[in-house]
Amino acid sequence: MAHFELHRSKINSSNAVGNDVKKIILGLLVSASALASSNKDVPTMSGKNGYVEPFQMFDNVYYIGDKWVSSYAIDTDNGLVIIDTLDYPYSRWIPINLKKLGLAGKPITHILITHGHSDHVGGAQLLQEMYGSKVVMTKSAHNLAIQQSNKSKGDNAFLPPALDIEIKNDSSMVINGHEFKFYLTPGHTEGDFSLDFTVEDKGIEYRAFVVGGHSVDGKDPKMIDQFLSSMEKIRKISLQPPIVKVNLSNHPHKNYLFENRDKLGTRGNPFISETNFFMFLKQQEHLAKKK
Ligand SMILES: [Zn+2]
Structure with missing residues (x-):
């Protein structure tokens, strides 16, 4: 407050x-x-509170999210690109996590928000103000963020970010020399976008995907249909070579993030798994069809 x-x-x-x-x-x-x-404004960094120690997943990707919601930092030549910003005030862990990872000196040039729910957009305004970052969203997601901000109260009260770059259609943007592809994938909310970009493991490139919103919120048949066609669209796109091998889900339980973190350093990079991504798509479709 x-x-x-x-x-x-x-x-x-x-x-x-x-x-x-x-x-x-x-x-x-x-x-x-x-x-x-x-x-005083930083929530206690305890497991009970959902705090997770940040860690490196790829040469250029770091996990800076919490126990329930994902946030990723993508390291480019000229700064960081952050994908999703957690629920406020847990977003306040993000700058601390970046410092722990030795990334504090890098500017956050862009913040990509997959959709307008508070658990993804909650810290966008804070980071935008701290780092002068450009916030990238769809118009619809931004409208939802405003609504969510108006409803937010107490310790969770947050302000909506300014919308600097609006994603209007499927498009590609080169950010600090790194290409990010944006796809409109409505269904979880009207304004979801999904992301497609390259990550590197020991210098070898892999295609990674962030599905912007998984699961259908209500039982609205129109939203369920929209969601299922978005999943189909994502499958088609990700099967085009090189096939997507990395599932950067925006909630950690959806891509077995912590299970895989615990396997890091044993044999290969556990986050490289075509099965993980395509099973995830299948599960999301299955859950939506059950509604
Ligand atoms: Zn959501």
């Missing part, structure tokens, strides 16, 4: 002053809030 109020007063006071002064005040407030956040 305290955090939310601080941000609200920041916005109000900055409207009344000139640009330069505004920047200075914002700068001061950001550093003040960064200091303040070093203790």
